[in-house]
Amino acid sequence: MKIQPVKGTRDFYPPQMAVRNFIVDGWKASSIRNGFVEYDGPIFEHLQMYQVKSGDEIVEQLFNFTDRGGRHLAIRPEITPTLARMVNKQINALPRPIKWFSVPRLCRAERPQKGRLREFFQWNIDIIGVEDVLADAEVVYCSLDYLRSVGLTSGDVVAKISSRRLLAALLKNIGIAEDKLESLYPILDKKTRIPVEAFVEMLGKEIDSTDTVQTVLKLMDVHLVDEIPDIVKLNEEAKVSLDELIQVFAYLRTMGVEDWCRFDMSIVRGLAYYTGMVFEIHDKAGDLRAVCGGGRYDNLLSDFGGPKVTATGMGMGDAVLEILLREKGLLRDDSLDIQKLDYFVACLDADLLDKAVNITAQLREKGHASNFSYKTGALKKQMKVADSMNAAKCIILGAEFKDSKQLVVKDMQTGEQELLDAESLFKS
RNA sequence: GUGGAUGUAGCUCAGUUGGUUAGAGCACUAGAUUGUGGAUCUAGGGGUCGGGGGUUCGAAUCCCCUCAUCCACCCCA
Numbered sequence: 001m002k003i004q005p006v007k008g009t010r011d012f013y014p015p016q017m018a019v020r021n022f023i024v025d026g027w028k029a030s031s032i033r034n035g036f037v038e039y040d041g042p043i044f045e046h047l048q049m050y051q052v053k054s055g056d057e058i059v060e061q062l063f064n065f066t067d068r069g070g071r072h073l074a075i076r077p078e079i080t081p082t083l084a085r086m087v088n089k090q091i092n093a094l095p096r097p098i099k100w101f102s103v104p105r106l107c108r109a110e111r112p113q114k115g116r117l118r119e120f121f122q123w124n125i126d127i128i129g130v131e132d133v134l135a136d137a138e139v140v141y142c143s144l145d146y147l148r149s150v151g152l153t154s155g156d157v158v159a160k161i162s163s164r165r166l167l168a169a170l171l172k173n174i175g176i177a178e179d180k181l182e183s184l185y186p187i188l189d190k191k192t193r194i195p196v197e198a199f200v201e202m203l204g205k206e207i208d209s210t211d212t213v214q215t216v217l218k219l220m221d222v223h224l225v226d227e228i229p230d231i232v233k234l235n236e237e238a239k240v241s242l243d244e245l246i247q248v249f250a251y252l253r254t255m256g257v258e259d260w261c262r263f264d265m266s267i268v269r270g271l272a273y274y275t276g277m278v279f280e281i282h283d284k285a286g287d288l289r290a291v292c293g294g295g296r297y298d299n300l301l302s303d304f305g306g307p308k309v310t311a312t313g314m315g316m317g318d319a320v321l322e323i324l325l326r327e328k329g330l331l332r333d334d335s336l337d338i339q340k341l342d343y344f345v346a347c348l349d350a351d352l353l354d355k356a357v358n359i360t361a362q363l364r365e366k367g368h369a370s371n372f373s374y375k376t377g378a379l380k381k382q383m384k385v386a387d388s389m390n391a392a393k394c395i396i397l398g399a400e401f402k403d404s405k406q407l408v409v410k411d412m413q414t415g416e417q418e419l420l421d422a423e424s425l426f427k428s
Numbered sequence: 429g430u431g432g433a434u435g436u437a438g439c440u441c442a443g444u445u446g447g448u449u450a451g452a453g454c455a456c457u458a459g460a461u462u463g464u465g466g467a468u469c470u471a472g473g474g475g476u477c478g479g480g481g482g483u484u485c486g487a488a489u490c491c492c493c494u495c496a497u498c499c500a501c502c503c504c505a
């Protein structure tokens with residue numbers, strides 16, 4: 001009976017595992033370089049946790065089950081609720097600011113398509129407890145710092161940045177009621193993904209005045225902060241949030257990544273919980289889904305029963321990133337080493353196999369990654385194996401050892417070889 | 429949940445208007461070469477042609493159903 005892998009999952013054979021490690025190791029290195037510390041939580045949580053901020057529709061989109069005690073549980077589709085739960089629990093003991101990162105494995109019961117799977121990895125960074133938009137800038141910077149570190153340039157990707165706070169102030173200013181905002185965000189978020197007519201039609205269902213719809217339309221196309229006052233008069237709240245956003249860009253300039261960043265009112269994010277800066281990083285060609293997205297969320301911790309503490313963060317999935325890196329030629333299957341050995345011990349005579357195993361064991365004890373050959377004889381074959389295992393050095397046990405306890409140590413890179421006794425080998 | 433495309437060896441794919449024992453390249457194993465790696469050549473193993481049913485003397489090929497994959501929509505934390 002043949003059993004197939006589950007829909008939307010991936011098997012990580014060694015070559016794919018090398019790719020995954022390349023991505024995850026890069027994420028972790030960037031996190032550490034930017035001063036974040038790692039955390040993780042359980043892969044399943046109470047289903048209720050995901051209903052708090054997303055409602056009952058979310059149940060359709062995640063994997064949930066009931067345990068033998070009748071508890072309704074769900075495999076985590078995101079890690080932010082877990083983060084909120086964990087931080088809340090120790091909020092008074094944790095030194096501020098909290099700069100945490102994680103690379104959780106997540107599952108969502110969606111239909112797979114390009115850049116979207118049912119099981120994936122997502123890099124998350126969050127800064128909790130810092131009001132200053134400097135923290136928002138740092139989150140954007142850290143995301144870009146990673147993308148830069150793997151070889152992408154400001155010609156490849158762009159960080160589109162906006163502000164929910166500013167957007168809310170402007171919308172209220174043109175006469176849109178506060179309680180309309182929440183249902184409006186998911187529509188505004190679609191702006192760049194759907195035809196203008198469809199967008200206008202959707203807006204029309206939420207907004208009565210066609211003039212207001214047109215104003216919103218103009219507003220969404222704004223890419224320069226100076227243009228905003230031409231469209232909408234700024235009230236006090238709008239002025240403050242605009243200054244805040246300008247300050248984000250000022251910090252990003254200080255950090256040296258202004259070329260990568262652009263103001264874009266059409267970045268809204270569908271989620272209700274964003275309260276301040278929001279951003280997404282896209283490939284410049286715009287062919288792919290967002291590489292990452294995030295922003296400031298001031299109410300999440302309190303939504304999970306904690307105190308009101310401000311936070312800002314982002315998430316980056318591995319699926320879109322991998323597609324982008326391949327498109328840009330920054331990730332090729334043959335460019336990653338699946339295995340690396342310090343030593344491969346070849347053995348020419350069955351009498352010496354015991355010694356070969358012993359030498360390998362001692363090399364391993366010294367911390368050197370080492371393999372011996374299960375087959376003795378034909379050296380050519382063993383050299384091929386040493387090569388395929390990417391061994392830095394090959395030790396050959398043959399006549400020299402029988403005659404004078406000497407090992408042939410061959411440098412696989414240069415091809416040079418020297419004679420050594422076992423003791424001096426272990427010293428190195 | 430809706431629509432489109434595609435399923436042949438581990439991978440990438442040939443396979444003529446339906447016709448005998450289903451092929452190639454790469455990969456794998458062994459040998460050419462019993463002490464020297466990335467090359468070349470030779471040989472070998474590996475397939476109920478996604479699964480089931482139907483049409484036919486005969487199906488990888490035609491029809492139906494089903495499953496899976498990919499792509500788009502819905503949704504996107």
